[in-house]
Amino acid sequence: MSDARSSILTKLRTTRDAHPLSPPASDFAPIEAKQWPDQERLPRIRRLMEAVHTEFLDATESDWPAVLREFLAREGVGSLLYAPATEAGKRLVEGWETASPSPPRGEAPHESPEGPAAHPPHPNPLPGGERGPNPTLIPYDRPLEDLKSHLFESIEAGLTTTRGAIAETGSLILWPTADEPRTLSLVPHIHIALLRADALYDTFLQAMREQGWAQAMPTNLLLVSGPSKTADIEQTLAYGVHGPKRLIVLVVHP
Amino acid sequence: MDGNAPDFAAASRAALADPQLRGNFRRAMDGLMSKRAAQFADTGEWTGVRALAASVRLRALSKLPELLEKLEENCTRNGIAVHWAATTEEANAIALDILHKANAKLVVKGKSMVTEEMHLNAVLEKDGIEVLESDLGEYIVQLDGTMPSHIIMPAIHLNTKQIAHLFKRKIKDAESREDAAYLTDLARRVLRAKFQAADVGMSGVNAAVAETGTLCLIENEGNGRMCTTVPPVHIAFMGLEKVVETLEDVPPVISLLPRSATGQPITTYVNMISGPRKDGEKDGPREVHLVILDNGRSGIYADPELRDTLRCIRCGACMNHCPVYTKVGGHAYEAPYPGPIGKILVPQIEGLAKRGAMPHACTMCNACVEICPVKIPIVEIMGRLRVEAVKPGGAVKDGGAKASRAEAMVWSGWAAMNASPTAYRIATAAMSRLGNAAPASLPMLKEWTNVRTKPRFAGRTLHDLARAKGVPDV
Ligand code: SF4
Numbered sequence: 236m237s238d239a240r241s242s243i244l245t246k247l248r249t250t251r252d253a254h255p256l257s258p259p260a261s262d263f264a265p266i267e268a269k270q271w272p273d274q275e276r277l278p279r280i281r282r283l284m285e286a287v288h289t290e291f292l293d294a295t296e297s298d299w300p301a302v303l304r305e306f307l308a309r310e311g312v313g314s315l316l317y318a319p320a321t322e323a324g325k326r327l328v329e330g331w332e333t334a335s336p337s338p339p340r341g342e343a344p345h346e347s348p349e350g351p352a353a354h355p356p357h358p359n360p361l362p363g364g365e366r367g368p369n370p371t372l373i374p375y376d377r378p379l380e381d382l383k384s385h386l387f388e389s390i391e392a393g394l395t396t397t398r399g400a401i402a403e404t405g406s407l408i409l410w411p412t413a414d415e416p417r418t419l420s421l422v423p424h425i426h427i428a429l430l431r432a433d434a435l436y437d438t439f440l441q442a443m444r445e446q447g448w449a450q451a452m453p454t455n456l457l458l459v460s461g462p463s464k465t466a467d468i469e470q471t472l473a474y475g476v477h478g479p480k481r482l483i484v485l486v487v488h489p
Numbered sequence: 490m491d492g493n494a495p496d497f498a499a500a501s502r503a504a505l506a507d508p509q510l511r512g513n514f515r516r517a518m519d520g521l522m523s524k525r526a527a528q529f530a531d532t533g534e535w536t537g538v539r540a541l542a543a544s545v546r547l548r549a550l551s552k553l554p555e556l557l558e559k560l561e562e563n564c565t566r567n568g569i570a571v572h573w574a575a576t577t578e579e580a581n582a583i584a585l586d587i588l589h590k591a592n593a594k595l596v597v598k599g600k601s602m603v604t605e606e607m608h609l610n611a612v613l614e615k616d617g618i619e620v621l622e623s624d625l626g627e628y629i630v631q632l633d634g635t636m637p638s639h640i641i642m643p644a645i646h647l648n649t650k651q652i653a654h655l656f657k658r659k660i661k662d663a664e665s666r667e668d669a670a671y672l673t674d675l676a677r678r679v680l681r682a683k684f685q686a687a688d689v690g691m692s693g694v695n696a697a698v699a700e701t702g703t704l705c706l707i708e709n710e711g712n713g714r715m716c717t718t719v720p721p722v723h724i725a726f727m728g729l730e731k732v733v734e735t736l737e738d739v740p741p742v743i744s745l746l747p748r749s750a751t752g753q754p755i756t757t758y759v760n761m762i763s764g765p766r767k768d769g770e771k772d773g774p775r776e777v778h779l780v781i782l783d784n785g786r787s788g789i790y791a792d793p794e795l796r797d798t799l800r801c802i803r804c805g806a807c808m809n810h811c812p813v814y815t816k817v818g819g820h821a822y823e824a825p826y827p828g829p830i831g832k833i834l835v836p837q838i839e840g841l842a843k844r845g846a847m848p849h850a851c852t853m854c855n856a857c858v859e860i861c862p863v864k865i866p867i868v869e870i871m872g873r874l875r876v877e878a879v880k881p882g883g884a885v886k887d888g889g890a891k892a893s894r895a896e897a898m899v900w901s902g903w904a905a906m907n908a909s910p911t912a913y914r915i916a917t918a919a920m921s922r923l924g925n926a927a928p929a930s931l932p933m934l935k936e937w938t939n940v941r942t943k944p945r946f947a948g949r950t951l952h953d954l955a956r957a958k959g960v961p962d963v
Binding site: 238239240242243244246247248250251253254255256257258259260261262263264265266268283287375377378379383384387403404405406412413416417418421422438439440443444448449452453454455456457458459460461462463464465466467468469470471473475476477478479 | 513516517520521533534536537538540541543544545547548550551553554557558573574575579623624625626629642643644645647648649652669670672673674676677680681682684685700701702703709710711712714715718719729735736737738739740741743744751754755756757758759760761762763764765766767769770771772773781783787790791792793796
């Protein structure tokens with residue numbers, strides 16, 4: 236349809252030149268003025284994101300895999316998909332083996348009727364009696380096509396890193412790569428995002444400027460500000476419509 | 490009235506007589522208005538960011554042909570195939586061609602108003618391709634076999650009870666439960682299987698960045714991400730006005746759009762796509778297509794006054810604040826875009842013969858202009874379109890379609906009367922003497938008097954009374 240192309244562009248050019256537009260200068264000061272002191276950014280992000288049902292966990296560089304493992308065990312999550320070739324993926328595996336999660340409180344593991352892999356995807360934390368004793372780590376090490384049914388039908392949680400978070404709106408910056416695929420934060424019912432407490436920005440604008448996004452955009456870049464939600468049924472907020480039902484931010488404090 | 494022209498007056502009368510519909514709209518609109526107001530409590534911030542967003546849109550329009558070329562160049566470099574369509578027929582043909590090449594049987598769609606404009610779903614279904622709307626509101630409307638009644642909240646005309654009944658009738662194994670959480674989860678289960686199996690995903694575009702060749706999409710549900718990430722082919726549709734110059738132009742638009750639309754600080758997802766799956770990447774579509782649609786927009790662009798219509802970022806706030814829309818709802822307009830933006834955009838796209846009534850469905854209260862995040866002079870454009878409708882040979886398609894000899898005569902008589910003091914005196918004296926004798930059922934009065942009492946003329950004119958009090962004539 237290159238006919239359409241040239242006729243559209245010619246028409247736009249001719250009519251614009253007949254009546255040129257002189258737009259006012261763009262003054263970004265009203266956005267640049269939005270700043271928060273260092274100690275206020277994280278609490279603000281937390282408040283804004285918790286208001287839309289995001290959950291937070293605190294950890295340190297050395298213990299986050301253990302904190303995560305304990306959380307998953309507590310919540311009865313049977314499987315965690317992760318990116319094995321990333322730094323975080325390697326740390327997860329190392330820390331996983333050395334982590335000694337407190338055994339599921341209450342029932343003994345064998346009382347769980349199904350093994351972790353047999354867990355049906357479950358929207359919400361499983362009731363106490365069905366706690367998964369030992370979450371299984373599943374590496375995202377092949378193309379989507381070879382993982383699709385597993386991903387959609389049985390994997391319960393996915394772990395990704397972030398490139399920081401934005402204080403103005405309470406948003407995580409996700410930067411998927413070849414090693415950390417896009418669907419990791421999209422398809423599993425629970426998305427766990429690692430956030431370094433020293434990678435916080437005031438605004439979307441500041442983050443894109445300081446990280447130089449315009450020079451090299453990835454295939455897909457995302458801001459994520461909570462679990463999936465909708466208000467399409469009579470303005471009633473419901474969580475977990477198509478994307479993750481739960482978003483857990485694992486804050487790694489320096 | 491033309492045979493195929495939608496009859497807004499009749500449709501709005503029917504809507505007004507439906508208490509359920511009016512209740513559903515009133516509740517929803519009140520909620521949206523107060524949530525939006527809370528987001529813009531800081532008037533200094535609102536004024537500043539609004540001026541910035543308006544400047545971003547104006548700058549994009551001032552360089553529109555150059556930016557579209559740059560967008561094409563950068564998208565192409567990123568591996569996105571760019572297609573141009575002058576008409577909706579061409580756009581549909583492009584879509585079908587891509588689908589045939591991909592041997593597609595199942596398409597999942599994210600929200601896209603441009604594809605509503607194209608009636609794409611009907612075209613695909615006729616071709617034997619299953620197409621599923623995946624935004625929950627759009628999904629509900631599709632199941633119901635109707636049209637969206639709001640550009641942001643497509644199913645706002647229905648309440649939970651009505652949706653529960655619909656799901657019970659249309660979805661296998663659905664329970665009859667009037668519970669939004671249950672209904673949402675039911676749709677999740679149905680649609681996840683479709684995302685997994687779909688051959689092609691389709692979406693709209695909220696802003697396309699010329700500088701980087703990036704498509705920005707915002708949404709809350711994750712269905713947009715599903716449609717643009719999981720199927721092997723992604724086709725995005727945009728009106729040609731949706732381009733912005735730089736990546737930094739995105740934050741001002743994203744700052745105002747969700748706050749204006751639904752009163753949330755930001756949508757759950759801001760999805761920025763700059764290409765198909767690259768070598769070594771494990772997921773994402775293998776092909777990304779961008780269809781740039783004109784469909785009358787270049788005609789709108791040609792007129793320096795009407796051009797402002799193209800600033801719109803489709804937030805829908807003008808609908809939520811419109812005294813007409815909030816009473817009659819979206820369906821009465823029988824158009825892809827209802828409410829104030831629809832009343833100025835649709836007549837320009839589809840022509841005044843078919844849509845000449847739309848610019849009249851406005852009280853000119855200016856509420857939409859006050860809240861529009863990009864400062865579109867909606868009411869001025871509305872006035873201009875009313876003139877175009879009776880002025881043959883103007884800038885708008887089918888200009889003059891509503892011209893009537895009788896109306897023209899009345900106005901020239903009115904002008905003559907006001908131009909001569911003697912004629913004016915005679916006419917007003919006659920009115921005050923004979924006006925009350927004219928029955929309310931006179932044809933020229935009926936439109937007014939069948940829903941209102943006829944005003945009484947005073948015995949003496951204001952001029953008379955003033956003169957008697959010693960106010961001098963000028
Ligand atoms: S005209 Fe303004 S208020 Fe209406 S949808 Fe467009 S941007 Fe929003």
